[in-house]
Amino acid sequence: MTVHWGILGAGKIAESQMAPAIGAAPGHELAAVTRREQEAAQRFADRHGAQRAYDRVEALLEDDQVNAVYVATPPHLHARETVLAAEAGKHVLCEKPMALTTGEARAMIDACQANGVMLTICHYQRFNARHQRIRSLLEEGAIGQVTAARINFSDRFPPQPGVWHHNPEISGGGPVMDLGIHCIDLLRFLCGPAESVAALVETLVDSSPVADTATLLLRLASGAQAVVTSHWTTANHEPERANCLEICGTEGSIVAAPISAKDSAGTLQVLTTDGVRDYAVEPGGQRPHVALLAAFGDAVAGKSPNPIPGEDGFAGLAVVEAAYESARCGRRVEV
Numbered sequence: 001m002t003v004h005w006g007i008l009g010a011g012k013i014a015e016s017q018m019a020p021a022i023g024a025a026p027g028h029e030l031a032a033v034t035r036r037e038q039e040a041a042q043r044f045a046d047r048h049g050a051q052r053a054y055d056r057v058e059a060l061l062e063d064d065q066v067n068a069v070y071v072a073t074p075p076h077l078h079a080r081e082t083v084l085a086a087e088a089g090k091h092v093l094c095e096k097p098m099a100l101t102t103g104e105a106r107a108m109i110d111a112c113q114a115n116g117v118m119l120t121i122c123h124y125q126r127f128n129a130r131h132q133r134i135r136s137l138l139e140e141g142a143i144g145q146v147t148a149a150r151i152n153f154s155d156r157f158p159p160q161p162g163v164w165h166h167n168p169e170i171s172g173g174g175p176v177m178d179l180g181i182h183c184i185d186l187l188r189f190l191c192g193p194a195e196s197v198a199a200l201v202e203t204l205v206d207s208s209p210v211a212d213t214a215t216l217l218l219r220l221a222s223g224a225q226a227v228v229t230s231h232w233t234t235a236n237h238e239p240e241r242a243n244c245l246e247i248c249g250t251e252g253s254i255v256a257a258p259i260s261a262k263d264s265a266g267t268l269q270v271l272t273t274d275g276v277r278d279y280a281v282e283p284g285g286q287r288p289h290v291a292l293l294a295a296f297g298d299a300v301a302g303k304s305p306n307p308i309p310g311e312d313g314f315a316g317l318a319v320v321e322a323a324y325e326s327a328r329c330g331r332r333v334e335v
């Protein structure tokens with residue numbers, strides 16, 4: 001069964017990652033796209049071989065050829081567009097953060113369930129080949145009992161004219177919603193769910209309505225402790241340092257970077273008393289977006305489970321909300 005995609009919001013991430021991934025994934029084709037201006041939509045369609053271009057989401061959702069949509073608009077539109085897509089009978093792959101709040105996320109999950117369509121969240125780091133290897137290593141007990149994890153995903157990102165990320169009504173927050181949500185999801189994928197969080201979410205540098213610097217201290221359901229740092233105030237001259245994870249256990253530790261590689265390329269080392277085992281991936285490895293699409297297609301065809309269900313996106317947002325609450329009240333908050 002071919003997945004005929006419609007992209008809602010054919011902007012930057014659709015241009016750089018998803019449209020090329022759809023073109024590269026067997027059994028997937030790009031049928032239609034939207035942008036706010038018809039001519040811009042048509043140009044995108046022409047660049048990526050889509051058959052139709054629209055300037056309204058509603059028009060694309062009436063397109064009978066489309067059986068799945070990729071929601072790639074800014075976060076404030078994810079809930080509305082996912083619910084509309086579900087009501088139109090389309091499966092949904094939604095960009096992160098899934099929504100602005102857990103309330104919106106629940107409405108999205110309910111709408112997709114009520115209309116019998118699948119809702120998948122685009123936490124593509126789960127399909128980075130190195131992260132999949134880490135998960136296998138942890139399951140095999142390569143570092144014993146996991147007791148601690150640290151993930152940092154940061155950059156220097158001051159407010160810029162025309163960029164929506166610093167508008168909380170559009171983005172839902174600062175770096176925690178933008179970059180931290182990736183770390184929170186990766187932590188869930190590798191080490192299991194979070195139980196409670198204590199956080200500092202502060203404005204240190206930029207005059208902006210969203211906080212620019214965040215540190216989260218998490219207790220996981222397994223009992224392990226984790227630290228997630230997500231800043232827009234730290235210059236990222238070296239992705240290996242500013243975009244990395246470390247998982248530590250009773251028998252050793254695992255270090256890997258960068259977490260955001262679009263071809264799985266990067267370092268992965270397992271350090272134990274036996275020495276250092278190297279699982280680095282050279283550039284040109286598994287493309288997480290293509291692998292995610294393959295898993296999405298298999299799930300739509302009923303061959304395998306939904307790879308990243310809406311409940312996983314909901315769980316990430318619940319951690320973000322608990323972190324903001326903790327930062328406000330100065331106490332640890334249950335997730």
Ligand SMILES: NC(=O)c1ccc[n+]([C@@H]2O[C@H](COP(=O)([O-])OP(=O)(O)OC[C@H]3O[C@@H](n4cnc5c(N)ncnc54)[C@H](OP(=O)(O)O)[C@@H]3O)[C@@H](O)[C@H]2O)c1
Nearest residue numbers: 009010011012013014035036037072073074075095096097
């Ligand atoms: N997974 C990842 O690693 C990753 C990376 C980057 C972004 N993302 C996520 O992907 C989503 C889109 O990000 P992006 O960087 O691609 O955004 P973008 O290029 O700024 O915008 C995406 C699309 O939404 C439309 N749009 C922008 N602002 C809008 C507004 N205020 N009202 C209505 N439509 C608006 C744009 O319209 P026009 O086409 O008309 O300009 C464009 O089609 C976000 O949720 C973001 O967090 C994920």
